[in-house]
Amino acid sequence: MAHELLLETSFIYDKSVNERFPTVGVIGAGQLARMMVAPASALGINLLLFAQSADDSAAQINSHVIGDYTDLEALKSFAARCDVITFEHELVPLPVIKGLEAAGVRVYPASSAFVYSQDKAEMRKKLANYQAPAWKVITATSEVDQYPLIAKAISGGYDGRGVWKVNSQDELAEVLKHTPKLLIEELISFDSEIAVMVARSPHGQATSWAPTQTVQEDGICTMTITPAPCISDEIAEQAQKLALDIAAEVGVIGVMAVEMFVKGDQLFINELAMRPHNSGHWTIDGSRTSQFEQHLRAILDLPLGEPAMTHEYAVMGNILGGDKADMYRPYLHLMARNPDLKFHQYKKEVRKGRKIGHVTAIGSDLLQLTTDVQHARDYMSGAIDE
Amino acid sequence: MAHELLLETSFIYDKSVNERFPTVGVIGAGQLARMMVAPASALGINLLLFAQSADDSAAQINSHVIGDYTDLEALKSFAARCDVITFEHELVPLPVIKGLEAAGVRVYPASSAFVYSQDKAEMRKKLANYQAPAWKVITATSEVDQYPLIAKAISGGYDGRGVWKVNSQDELAEVLKHTPKLLIEELISFDSEIAVMVARSPHGQATSWAPTQTVQEDGICTMTITPAPCISDEIAEQAQKLALDIAAEVGVIGVMAVEMFVKGDQLFINELAMRPHNSGHWTIDGSRTSQFEQHLRAILDLPLGEPAMTHEYAVMGNILGGDKADMYRPYLHLMARNPDLKFHQYKKEVRKGRKIGHVTAIGSDLLQLTTDVQHARDYMSGAIDE
Numbered sequence: 001m002a003h004e005l006l007l008e009t010s011f012i013y014d015k016s017v018n019e020r021f022p023t024v025g026v027i028g029a030g031q032l033a034r035m036m037v038a039p040a041s042a043l044g045i046n047l048l049l050f051a052q053s054a055d056d057s058a059a060q061i062n063s064h065v066i067g068d069y070t071d072l073e074a075l076k077s078f079a080a081r082c083d084v085i086t087f088e089h090e091l092v093p094l095p096v097i098k099g100l101e102a103a104g105v106r107v108y109p110a111s112s113a114f115v116y117s118q119d120k121a122e123m124r125k126k127l128a129n130y131q132a133p134a135w136k137v138i139t140a141t142s143e144v145d146q147y148p149l150i151a152k153a154i155s156g157g158y159d160g161r162g163v164w165k166v167n168s169q170d171e172l173a174e175v176l177k178h179t180p181k182l183l184i185e186e187l188i189s190f191d192s193e194i195a196v197m198v199a200r201s202p203h204g205q206a207t208s209w210a211p212t213q214t215v216q217e218d219g220i221c222t223m224t225i226t227p228a229p230c231i232s233d234e235i236a237e238q239a240q241k242l243a244l245d246i247a248a249e250v251g252v253i254g255v256m257a258v259e260m261f262v263k264g265d266q267l268f269i270n271e272l273a274m275r276p277h278n279s280g281h282w283t284i285d286g287s288r289t290s291q292f293e294q295h296l297r298a299i300l301d302l303p304l305g306e307p308a309m310t311h312e313y314a315v316m317g318n319i320l321g322g323d324k325a326d327m328y329r330p331y332l333h334l335m336a337r338n339p340d341l342k343f344h345q346y347k348k349e350v351r352k353g354r355k356i357g358h359v360t361a362i363g364s365d366l367l368q369l370t371t372d373v374q375h376a377r378d379y380m381s382g383a384i385d386e
Numbered sequence: 387m388a389h390e391l392l393l394e395t396s397f398i399y400d401k402s403v404n405e406r407f408p409t410v411g412v413i414g415a416g417q418l419a420r421m422m423v424a425p426a427s428a429l430g431i432n433l434l435l436f437a438q439s440a441d442d443s444a445a446q447i448n449s450h451v452i453g454d455y456t457d458l459e460a461l462k463s464f465a466a467r468c469d470v471i472t473f474e475h476e477l478v479p480l481p482v483i484k485g486l487e488a489a490g491v492r493v494y495p496a497s498s499a500f501v502y503s504q505d506k507a508e509m510r511k512k513l514a515n516y517q518a519p520a521w522k523v524i525t526a527t528s529e530v531d532q533y534p535l536i537a538k539a540i541s542g543g544y545d546g547r548g549v550w551k552v553n554s555q556d557e558l559a560e561v562l563k564h565t566p567k568l569l570i571e572e573l574i575s576f577d578s579e580i581a582v583m584v585a586r587s588p589h590g591q592a593t594s595w596a597p598t599q600t601v602q603e604d605g606i607c608t609m610t611i612t613p614a615p616c617i618s619d620e621i622a623e624q625a626q627k628l629a630l631d632i633a634a635e636v637g638v639i640g641v642m643a644v645e646m647f648v649k650g651d652q653l654f655i656n657e658l659a660m661r662p663h664n665s666g667h668w669t670i671d672g673s674r675t676s677q678f679e680q681h682l683r684a685i686l687d688l689p690l691g692e693p694a695m696t697h698e699y700a701v702m703g704n705i706l707g708g709d710k711a712d713m714y715r716p717y718l719h720l721m722a723r724n725p726d727l728k729f730h731q732y733k734k735e736v737r738k739g740r741k742i743g744h745v746t747a748i749g750s751d752l753l754q755l756t757t758d759v760q761h762a763r764d765y766m767s768g769a770i771d772e
Contacts, residue, residue, distance in 0.1 A: 021713075041424060042728070044733050303722035327430065328406045332689065339689065339692040344428045346430075
């Protein structure tokens, strides 16, 4: 007798055991949403995703609807099933977020805060009292008389996309051809780059994790080290205070990354990202409360969790797509080599240079941790084969 | 225009990005399966559950089929979608597991090992060389001449069910009425109860976590403390060796709990459980590798992870169902009171005395951790209200 076993995936969120637990709706179903699944499951919070495709990293493992995140009506229908809406990427148009708010939907971060994450010129204006690279918005090369400089798309850039180092007027003209309005910034010859992750709740409770040093290659973060070994305790404290001040000033609800340049004992605000961020992936394995759990707590206005580190250091390495398509077989070698490594697979189609996973090591021997993470990351990517 | 958003929950496990990652099929969808979701998601392992109902703890959040775990044909169809089959409860009939094996399905633990977990008399016979309470199998009161004793159902007991303390011939006669075949055991006046969690892979690699003291009330585990503070380092080492020896002797693949009585410097084997176990829930927050990750690694024959503790102590308290039905609102009080507590909700219908969640605290001040866990556990259950 043939057995027809249907995959059952229907929700029971309307059943009594679940009705007291809120449902968080996440716009986006990439790796950030994927990493929310674990804390949501532990806390008992219902998670529902608004995905672009069933192939999306988080859509593979979590209930979702598929839709277009620029379609306000579709998002309103989605929001009707949720107690609070958040997003895991910065592409949702501001008018759409405002449209949800106008319809009475609770959206965190709110449009009034999110604008400073999405619009880099608005952010620079809002944070005029904080030290930052000199900047202006331009539409023509005639507005510039000093090179080199950094040019940025005002919205939508990430992982080095939408950011250009410009050495001459000719180069600027090239950039303006495809991006007619640019935020240009003074090129800071910084010593290092750090990021501070903060979380803030509607109550105004706020926490921050230890500052993280971010190591960038070709504009893409390849490794983070926490706490940032490149700065003194005083600078670290100052960076955390800065991030908490900015969180209050922009009124963010949820988790935010404040990226900074360090030059001597000075800190320059670089970027804001109002969502769980690559700089905070180490918190899953290295902190009492991960950024993903904290984000859920914050947007639900639950008391925030303890952000203390569980070990002296946490080193995280991004696995970038290379020539290797098989991300499973390397486990045999890497897990045998180091039983301590924590792997995080995003299950995204392998494409050259794409972030497809990360690996974290925690402990007290920074050199060893860094070596282990670099090896694992490069082995997964296919850059080395032993 | 009305928008019809359908919940999309179709699998993409057949897509190229997933085809290199194995699919683990879990028979059962209770809290143990629920707690496998987080490590499976991080490791990228596809998880498919064979649930009894869509209400099951893990079925609420993970793709599943619904079926009868005593139906071999249904399980064969299920297994055809999976690379390896495991189970999270001990109720799957041995002939069914053997039937799967006969059909070429890889099942871990195998029937040859699992029999010692499911049949307490077989376990006692197999482990005759290990110290244990004196025992025999009886069907009549005439076979017994000494009281009190412990009587156990040979299969199927858990959480105090299927275990009776028997003080007299009359009481034994009562038990025999509903359970005509019993394993009776000498009543050991032990000092404490401990459990050692071990993991073993097909390769024969094995690891164990630090021994855990289990605190029982009315036959139900209410709290665990790791490492067991009631025993010396020597006894702890001996207990771990014992558990590893037994794992090899019975040939278990996956995670196993070895429950023991401690009396002076002697250890008596009490029970085996061949699955992630309540005694190991602390490992999620207190160990480099949780029992749930280790179980997945073991049954997939991946190298095992580091079982070292992340902190000096880990204390876990079971949340038992009480009069309170709302398990979410207590978060406001408990999270504010202690930002360090880690909550794990099973999302099971609240029933008196039923395990519906657990809470873990990690750190170095054992008295504080124990106090915090007891408070949180009792507050969640409704036994106290402040």
